[in-house]
Amino acid sequence: MILGAIADDLTGATDLSLILSRNGMRVVQVIGVPDTLDTVAQDADAVVIALKSRTNPAAEAIEMSLAAARALQAAGAKQLFFKYCSTFDSTDEGNIGPVAAALMEHLGTATTIACPSFPENGRTVYKGHLFVFDQLISDSPMKDHPLTPMRDPNLVSVLSRQTDRPVRLVAHETVRRGAAAIEAAIAQEPGICIVDAISDEDLRAIGRAVAELPLVTGGSAVAMGLPDVYREKGWITPAAPGEGFAAPEGRGVILAGSCSAMTRRQIAAAEKAGVHMLRLDALEIASGATTPEAVVAFVEAASQRSDLPPLVYSSADPAVVAQAQDKLGRMRAGEVVEELLASVAASLAARGFTRFISAGGETSGAVVAALGTSALRIGPEIDPGVPWVSALDADRPLCLALKSGNFGGEDFFLKAWEMLA
Structure with missing residues (x-):
C-alpha cells in the first residue's frame, strides 16, 4: 500500500476511491477503523477508511481520525490523505481544521495543504474563495445546509477560525506556473496552505507538488495527480478502472x-x-x-x-x-x-x-x-x-x-x- 486515506464520511470516501481507481490505482474502501488492514492492504495500492466524523464533536473526530491514521501507517502507508467534502462542510468549531492540525502533529509535519476544488463537479477555489459553479458558496444552496451552512466563502478565513495553525493562500498566479512553483510556495512557511485550483490541470500540478508531503488534505479531486508520481517512482503498476466489479442479480x-x-x-x-x-x-x-x-x-x-x-x-x-x-x-x-x-x-x-x-x-x-x-x-x-x-x-x-x-x-x-x- 502506498496511500492511506481518511475520509470524514462514506460517500466522500467512495468519491476519493473512484478518483484513485480512475487514475490506475487498486483501491479498497473500508468502513470504520478495523483491527488490522493486513489482509486488504496486501492487494491494494490505496486503502481509504470511511469514517462518520464530519459533524461529530471535534474531539471525537480527532480521535477517530488518529485511530485511522495509526491503522494505515501500521499497514505500510507512505503518505496520508485527509479527505473532506468539496463544499468544505464544517463550522467554526471544526472539523476540518482541528483534524488536519491533529494529523499534522501526529506525523510531525509543519506543513500541509487544503484544497477542496473539484472542477468536474463545479467546485473551484480562486483567490482563496470557494465557488459552486458560478456562485460563491455563500450564495449557493449550501448556505442553508442544515448541519454545516457555508456562509463565508473565504477559506483562509474559515480555516483560521478552526485552528491555531497559520493559514495562508497559494494563489492561482503561482499554481498556473506549475508543480515546482507550487512546491516552493508551500515550503516557504509552516502552516496550512489553501491552494487555488480552477481546472484539472491545476489539480494535477498540485498533486505532483505535494507527492512528498507526509499529509495532504482536500477534496477527492486533488488526489488525481498522485498516481502518476507513484508510477514514476516505480511504486505501482497500472490497473483498469473498476477491475473485479460484478453486480449481483436482484x-x-x-x-x-x-x-x-x-x-x-x-x-x-x-x-x-x-x-x-x-x-x-x-x-x-x-x-x-x-x-x-x-x-x-x-x-x-x-x-x-x-x-x-x-x-x-x-x-x-x-x-x-x-x-x-x-x-x-x-x-x-x-x-x-x-x-x-x-x-x-x-x-x-x-x-x-x-x-x-x-x-x-x-x-x-x-x-x-x-x-x-x-x-x-x-x-x-x-x-x-x-x-x-x-x-x-x-x-x-x-x-x-x-x-x-x-x-x-x-x-x-x-x-x-x-x-x-
Missing part, C-alpha cells in the same frame, strides 16, 4: 436522506419517470406513525409493479427541515431518518434485495452499516465522484451506489439503475 431500492438541492431535483426527475415513491417525515417517524415495517411493505409492493426501483425519501426544502429540527433538535431530526432507512435496508437485504442506491453521506453510512459490510470494491463510474461498489464481506452479494447529496446529474437515480440492466 431487486433494488433507492433510499434518499439528503436534503440538498441536487438530490431534490433527482427525486423530481425520478417521479417524472414514473418511479414509485414514498416520502418520509421526521416527526411522523419520531412519533411512531411511520415504521420500518410499513416502509418495507411499500417497497415490496412497489417493486412488483415496476421495473424501476422504488424510492423512499425524506428530502425536503430547508423550511421543512427547520421545522423538524425545531421540534426534535438539529441532530436528532436527521438521526431518526437515518435509523429508519438503515432498518429498512437491512430488512430488504434479508428479503433478497441486492442493489441499493443511497443519497446523502449520513444516510449512506447508516445503510452500509446496517447491511453488514465493511469493505468495498470500486466499480464503474455512474457520474463524476460516484461509482457502483460491491461489498467484499457481506453475508450475501450486494452492490451499492453511495451518492453525496450534491453529486450526480438530475437523472442520476435512473442512470445508475440502467447501468446494471
Whole structure:
C-alpha cells in the first residue's frame, strides 16, 4: 500500500476511491477503523477508511481520525490523505481544521495543504474563495445546509477560525506556473496552505507538488495527480478502472436522506419517470406513525409493479427541515431518518434485495452499516465522484451506489439503475 486515506464520511470516501481507481490505482474502501488492514492492504495500492466524523464533536473526530491514521501507517502507508467534502462542510468549531492540525502533529509535519476544488463537479477555489459553479458558496444552496451552512466563502478565513495553525493562500498566479512553483510556495512557511485550483490541470500540478508531503488534505479531486508520481517512482503498476466489479442479480431500492438541492431535483426527475415513491417525515417517524415495517411493505409492493426501483425519501426544502429540527433538535431530526432507512435496508437485504442506491453521506453510512459490510470494491463510474461498489464481506452479494447529496446529474437515480440492466 502506498496511500492511506481518511475520509470524514462514506460517500466522500467512495468519491476519493473512484478518483484513485480512475487514475490506475487498486483501491479498497473500508468502513470504520478495523483491527488490522493486513489482509486488504496486501492487494491494494490505496486503502481509504470511511469514517462518520464530519459533524461529530471535534474531539471525537480527532480521535477517530488518529485511530485511522495509526491503522494505515501500521499497514505500510507512505503518505496520508485527509479527505473532506468539496463544499468544505464544517463550522467554526471544526472539523476540518482541528483534524488536519491533529494529523499534522501526529506525523510531525509543519506543513500541509487544503484544497477542496473539484472542477468536474463545479467546485473551484480562486483567490482563496470557494465557488459552486458560478456562485460563491455563500450564495449557493449550501448556505442553508442544515448541519454545516457555508456562509463565508473565504477559506483562509474559515480555516483560521478552526485552528491555531497559520493559514495562508497559494494563489492561482503561482499554481498556473506549475508543480515546482507550487512546491516552493508551500515550503516557504509552516502552516496550512489553501491552494487555488480552477481546472484539472491545476489539480494535477498540485498533486505532483505535494507527492512528498507526509499529509495532504482536500477534496477527492486533488488526489488525481498522485498516481502518476507513484508510477514514476516505480511504486505501482497500472490497473483498469473498476477491475473485479460484478453486480449481483436482484431487486433494488433507492433510499434518499439528503436534503440538498441536487438530490431534490433527482427525486423530481425520478417521479417524472414514473418511479414509485414514498416520502418520509421526521416527526411522523419520531412519533411512531411511520415504521420500518410499513416502509418495507411499500417497497415490496412497489417493486412488483415496476421495473424501476422504488424510492423512499425524506428530502425536503430547508423550511421543512427547520421545522423538524425545531421540534426534535438539529441532530436528532436527521438521526431518526437515518435509523429508519438503515432498518429498512437491512430488512430488504434479508428479503433478497441486492442493489441499493443511497443519497446523502449520513444516510449512506447508516445503510452500509446496517447491511453488514465493511469493505468495498470500486466499480464503474455512474457520474463524476460516484461509482457502483460491491461489498467484499457481506453475508450475501450486494452492490451499492453511495451518492453525496450534491453529486450526480438530475437523472442520476435512473442512470445508475440502467447501468446494471
